[in-house]
Amino acid sequence: MSDLVRPSLGRPVAGDGARNRSSGLASAVLATGLLVIALNLRIGVASVGPVLSDIRAGLGLSPTVASLLTTIPVFAFGAFAFLTPGLTRRLGMHRLLGLTMLALAAGVVLRLEPGLTSLFAGTVVVGAAIAVANVVMPAAIKHGFTHRAGPMMGLYSTALFLGAALASGLTVPLLAVGGTWRPTLALWAIPAALAFAVWLPQFVRAPVRTQVPHQAADTPCEAGETPFRAVLTDPIALAVTALMGVQSMSYYTTLTWVPALLEDHGMPAPEAGWLLSYSAFPGIVASLIAPVLAKRIRPTWLPIAASAVLTGSAYLGLAVSPVSGAYAWMTLLGLGQGTSLSLSLSYIVWRSPDAHHTGHVSTMAQGFGYLLAGxxxxxxxxxxxATGGWTIPLAALGGLLVVQVATGVAASRERHVLAGRRRIEVG
Structure with a gap:
């Protein structure tokens, strides 16, 4: 009998090598596309802060109105997240991710138009596009990399930090190219357009249907799948949501106000902006390794507690000696926030048994979480x-860390959402 028809004898079947190479290439293309998209998911927000003073001066905005340019996207992350399940059912995960990149590019370009209306309208579009992509990404990673979700979530959160660092650090230098803040911000549409081009092979592929009731694919939900409302009262889902909200509140608060704190203590504005950008680099390191370590360290709550200690030490340093020790404090801040962000995103995947449930938990955690964070x-x-100083605000941020640890301990428990319900259904 020919070897080609005797696979049971343990010999390789002709064509297996080619299929494996093809599968490996497809996975590499998928991973590259997901990470390039992730790189864009903070640029539209982080690029505004470095030129916020130019925007205020150019449009005559008060500090309160100007701050809406950094807070509106965060609220949009939450509000528009709840549209994602319906959009996913109609379009599929892959096509929806591609469309978010086109919408993101359009929102960034819209801010190029003169007038306050276009500036805020573009900001809302940017926030909406990122909101939908935020929710879809964990489910897409769970679906495409079921057995490598941990490392992929680490790379995903690393790409988020890297995108924020690039936007924070390069926006001011790009003023030499753009001339003024409007065309400079519009330049950040280019990475979104490139992301769509890289994602094009996934965008044009036919949606894949699955026959397994609890396995979400790139298609509408099948009958028998758990509805979204079922996770709203699940203790694990609530813990993951609370953790996402509290750590995001800390992150976006420091993103908005740390440069102002440093400037109030005498640091020049360009250096203060650079230090904020610098904090992303230790954040990148922490976000890359934290999910891997969290799978090995016991007790499971130790990594999230360590992130709170690191971040709290940074707050204490900023309160006591903000300028002289700035690099040390921003290093600690980056390490703490990188760890907490990557873990909160990873818990969305780890606490879900499959991609369908991941989509539900992601919608809940990022929807309610970002509304809280705003x-x-x-x-x-x-x-x-009200206080005229930074001591009490920093103490308030320290208080949030207590809540972060409490919710992180609950979220770190190694069990899946709706585990009891599924046991009842199976029984």
Missing amino acids: LGPIGLGAVYA
């Missing part, structure tokens, strides 16, 4: 205005 910059600004 209150942070506004609230801290109000506390600063």
